[in-house]
Structures are given as C-alpha cells and as structure tokens.
Amino acid sequence: MSSNDYHFVTRWRVPGTCAEVAAILADAPDLARWWPAVYLQVREIRPGRSDHVGRIIDLHTRGWLPYTLRWQFRVTEADLPHGFALDAWGDFVGRGRWSFVQDGAWVDVTYDWEIRADKPLLRYGSAVLRPLFAANHRWAMRKGEESLKLELVRRHAPSPAARALVLPPPGPMRWPSWPWLAGAAGALAALAALARRGRGAAATADVAPPARDRDARAPVDPLH
Secondary structure: OOOOEEEEEEEEEEEOOHHHHHHHHHOHHHHHHHOOOOEEEEEEEEOOOOOOOOOEEEEEEEOOOOOEEEEEEEEEEEOOOOEEEEEEEEOEEEEEEEEEEEEOOEEEEEEEEEEEEOOHHHHHHHHHHHHHHHHHHHHHHHHHHHHHHHHHHHHHOOOHHHHHOOOOOOOOOOOOOOHHHHHHHHHHHHHHHHHHHHHHHHHHHHOOOOHHHHHHHOOOOOOO
C-alpha cells in the first residue's frame, strides 16, 4: 500500500429498520440536507435504474480539516435494503460498500471505503500528514452517525410539533483560513525530518568504529 492509499471500515449502530436506513443513505441528493457537516453540495448527473445502479452523483465535501474535496461516484451494485456499492473518482479514486443488518430494533451499518487520494494535497502530503487525513475521515463518519440518528428521530416524530423539537444536524467545521493547514503541514514536516535525522544519528552511533580507530583508542599496556 502506498502512502496515499487508505482503507477505512466504519461501523454505526442506529435505531430503525434496514429499509429506513437504506432509503436515507441511497438518496444521495438529500445528503447535503441531513449530513451538512460533510456534504456541502450534491447533485445528480445521471439517474440510473430504479434501484439506483448506474446513478452518477457529483459531490463537494469536507471534513474538519480546512480543505474540500470534489469527486463523483457511480452506484455499481444494489441489494436494497441490505446495501449497495459504488465506484468513486476525482480527488480520490476507489470503491465503497454500505451494508445494513437488522438486529432487533437496531440496524448495524458498515461502510467499507478503499481509496487512493489523488488530490495533490493528499497525494503529496500523505507521507507526513497521513494520521491527520485518517482522523479527518473518522471525524466525518462520526458526524454521519450523529446526523443519521437525528434524521431517524425526525422521521419517527409523531407530529410536526415534535419534529420541530429535534435538534438540527451538526454543520461544517469553520476554520479562519488556509494558513492554519500550511503551518500545520510545515510543523509536521519539520518534526518528521528531525525524527529521520535522529534515527540516522542513532544508527551511526550503533555502528562499530573501524579497526584502526578501535586500536587508536585502546589502552596502552605499560608492560609492553
């Protein structure tokens, strides 16, 4: 696996039915409404079949870090209400699969996401910033679980008045400007360089000196 390849497996547990969860997650154009922390803009390019296979979606997304991603996906498989799969391209390229399993009054949701980051910042920065990029994805998915639970509560509300009392989903993270990320990247790069230099120095210290150097430092025997 190269430094800009990522494989994430996310698991949620939410109240409801597989049919409800599948209907919410498969309705891609509605993602920006109920999951606004991540999905800034979503539009359908091609509708696909009745089960959404062949559907193409264009997305503008972000996490907690101050950069955004522009990408597209095509639904490649559908086994609704048990799950569906997609191929992605753009700022990252790869495959994702949503799976839904009923467990009593709960649904176990799994998202398997295997991608290569092609956005220049991610492609060239992964060698140093990989932990930050992974944390960014985990933050986005936590917001997704929180938002999905709120959306299910909203849909289960017995009346418009009860629905109005449901909290709105968390919105996108607000950062003042790009310099924060540039500064963080520079600091991490400097730390990585220092760490490599330290490892190199330690390796040099562990190497035995040449024989002539050992002889030159050997104590002199006064009897010879």
